[in-house]
Amino acid sequence: MNQLTEAEQExxxxxxxxxxxxxDILHKEECTIKNQRKSILKKLNTPxxxxxxQQFQNLHQEPSQKLIRTS
Incomplete structure (x- = not known):
């Protein structure tokens, strides 16, 4: 997540x-949001x-939660 800009994180x-x-929430233009999403996908290498x-959530789960989820 550190590679994302503050605006991308929002x-x-x-x-x-x-x-x-x-x-409505961020008061940004549609093209700005689409560009930021595109940048996020590129930086995180996800389609x-x-x-x-999901990738972010998996990285931030407790180890015990990961074990329970995969069992």
Whole structure:
């Protein structure tokens, strides 16, 4: 996550919302949000925001939670 800019982190943090909802929350233009999402995917080397979020969650789970989830 350190490689993401502050603006990209804001967009990443509220993923799961539509572009128009993110626009309302962050007061940003649609093209800005799309560009920031594209940059996030490139930096995290993932094909979708869903996978990026899953990757982030997997990195920040407690070790015991990882064991339970994979068993």
């Amino acid at each position: 967009v990443f943090a509220i993923d799961g919302h539509s572009i128009s909802e993110i626009q 979708s925001m869903t996978e990026a979020v």
